[in-house]
Amino acid sequence: MTTDTIDVIRPGDPGYDDHRTGFQTFRPLRPDLIATPSDTEELTSAVRYARDQGLPIAVQATGHGTPGRTDGGLLINTTRLTGVEVDPERRTAWVAAGTRWDEVVAATAAHGLAGLAGNARSVGVISYALGGGIGPIARRYGFAADHVHRIELITADGERTMITADSDPDLFWAVRGGGGNFGVVAGIEIGLFEQPHLFGGSLFFDTPLLESGLKAWREWLDTVPDEITSTAVMVPLPDLPVLPPPLRGRHVLSIRVTSTGPADQAEELVRPLQAIGEPLLGGFRVLPYAEIATINNDPTDPAPHRNRSTLLSDLDQSMITELVTAVGPGAAVPTVFELRHLGGALAQPPAVPNAVGNRTAGFSAAMINGLSSADPEPAELDRVAAHQGRVLAQLSGRSAGRLFTFLGGTAGPDDVRAAFDPDAWDRLTKIKSRVDPGNVFRYNANIPPSA
Numbered sequence: 001m002t003t004d005t006i007d008v009i010r011p012g013d014p015g016y017d018d019h020r021t022g023f024q025t026f027r028p029l030r031p032d033l034i035a036t037p038s039d040t041e042e043l044t045s046a047v048r049y050a051r052d053q054g055l056p057i058a059v060q061a062t063g064h065g066t067p068g069r070t071d072g073g074l075l076i077n078t079t080r081l082t083g084v085e086v087d088p089e090r091r092t093a094w095v096a097a098g099t100r101w102d103e104v105v106a107a108t109a110a111h112g113l114a115g116l117a118g119n120a121r122s123v124g125v126i127s128y129a130l131g132g133g134i135g136p137i138a139r140r141y142g143f144a145a146d147h148v149h150r151i152e153l154i155t156a157d158g159e160r161t162m163i164t165a166d167s168d169p170d171l172f173w174a175v176r177g178g179g180g181n182f183g184v185v186a187g188i189e190i191g192l193f194e195q196p197h198l199f200g201g202s203l204f205f206d207t208p209l210l211e212s213g214l215k216a217w218r219e220w221l222d223t224v225p226d227e228i229t230s231t232a233v234m235v236p237l238p239d240l241p242v243l244p245p246p247l248r249g250r251h252v253l254s255i256r257v258t259s260t261g262p263a264d265q266a267e268e269l270v271r272p273l274q275a276i277g278e279p280l281l282g283g284f285r286v287l288p289y290a291e292i293a294t295i296n297n298d299p300t301d302p303a304p305h306r307n308r309s310t311l312l313s314d315l316d317q318s319m320i321t322e323l324v325t326a327v328g329p330g331a332a333v334p335t336v337f338e339l340r341h342l343g344g345a346l347a348q349p350p351a352v353p354n355a356v357g358n359r360t361a362g363f364s365a366a367m368i369n370g371l372s373s374a375d376p377e378p379a380e381l382d383r384v385a386a387h388q389g390r391v392l393a394q395l396s397g398r399s400a401g402r403l404f405t406f407l408g409g410t411a412g413p414d415d416v417r418a419a420f421d422p423d424a425w426d427r428l429t430k431i432k433s434r435v436d437p438g439n440v441f442r443y444n445a446n447i448p449p450s451a
């Protein structure tokens with residue numbers, strides 16, 4: 001066995017802080033060493049170096065996921081390993097480890113093709129797609145993980161392999177749903193869809209319409225076909241000049257809708273939402289797929305935040321009343337609260353089975369709480385954690401487990417287990433024992449090796 005040598009960044013070196021921090025600035029990783037490979041050979045060498053030195057490995061692309069506790073070890077930062085190659089004939093794209101969705105959307109849109117991007121343009125493709133991945137056209141096409149065809153993986157022993165449904169069905173099943181638990185992913189091939197245009201947009205309603213608007217949205221969902229995917233978000237907005245004047249300082253309800261169907265039909269389908277009341281802002285239009293991120297308009301600036309989420313079997317009118325009390329304008333802690341409508345193709349089994357769990361959930365509910373700094377006082381964290389815990393407890397009667405892609409590295413073992421069906425969990429831990437018995441890849445939403 002040869003020992004690979006690699007260039008590393010150590011604490012105190014120029015670039016150390018830049019390379020350990022990403023979009024989520026809360027509690028950055030504190031690795032002993034950082035590798036920044038620029039191609040798959042260097043990526044493989046980094047894993048072999050960690051193997052030879054007995055180091056655990058953390059991986060970071062954009063830093064949108066809350067990293068796990070990383071004191072020591074090797075951080076592999078993939079931001080130099082980017083690239084997209086579209087094959088319009090086969091309707092596929094090969095996407096390198098550190099690539100963000102905005103690059104992929106631009107590259108595929110040039111061919112009138114669409115990948116299953118998420119709501120935010122700056123999220124990394126690999127972790128999103130391998131954790132499940134649900135975006136603005138998810139009810140029409142399913143989870144992003146359902147449309148991953150090939151995965152180039154470097155396992156803890158330093159082996160570099162291309163995994164497909166034929167080459168290693170177990171591992172191919174596990175990585176599509178269990179994410180970065182089985183090795184470092186160098187790249188993936190994703191399926192694309194002919195979808196040059198979408199119909200969609202968002203409506204913003206003022207505080208007095210929070211509850212009635214959410215209730216009307218919930219009723220409307222019973223009438224929509226799978227081509228419609230939508231999200232409703234309660235957002236306490238600051239009074240800042242960067243925001244459009246009507247939204248400043250308001251606690252708004254934002255309803256975001258995407259349709260993959262014909263525009264005239266979609267226009268009819270969204271009409272009931274316009275009857276909720278006079279919106280402060282917003283509207284619907286036909287847009288090129290390249291502009292998909294404008295529908296949700298997620299933030300792109302790095303900031304510290306603490307997120308918690310759950311899946312719900314359903315959402316009834318009385319739960320909405322309770323939710324508006326818990327996270328609306330009178331909430332103990334200002335909270336962005338996002339409800340995503342699931343079902344449709346998300347509830348269907350994929351053509352090639354994968355580990356994504358809880359497919360029959362009706363909704364995803366997520367809380368995003370901003371923090372005052374990357375290292376907030378314990379009292380602030382306790383206040384936010386207690387608030388999030390209270391809201392989750394309130395929803396627990398309707399909990400349908402967790403969605404892996406929303407967990408982040410600080411998720412507890414029970415949360416990670418709750419992202420999978422019990423049989424799938426058993427199988428995942430056995431596959432982990434085969435490919436990563438020492439749990440080298442543990443700084444994540446961790447699937448441990450079976451006992």
Ligand SMILES: Cc1cc2nc3c(=O)[nH]c(=O)nc-3n(C[C@H](O)[C@H](O)[C@H](O)COP(=O)(O)OP(=O)(O)OC[C@H]3O[C@@H](n4cnc5c(N)ncnc54)[C@H](O)[C@@H]3O)c2cc1C
Pocket residue numbers: 022023058059060061062063064065066067068078097098117118119120122123124125126127128131132133134135179180181183184185186298299405406408409443444445
């Ligand atoms: C603003 C925002 C919007 C979001 N919107 C959506 C959405 O619409 N739909 C959805 O499903 N999710 C969404 N997410 C969740 C997001 O998909 C996950 O947090 C995802 O893990 C982020 O991946 P990343 O590469 O951007 O982040 P990173 O923090 O860089 O990576 C997250 C984790 O993935 C693993 N990882 C990354 N790259 C590799 C690799 N090459 N090999 C092995 N492991 C790797 C590591 O364990 C790492 O800690 C959103 C998150 C944010 C913050």
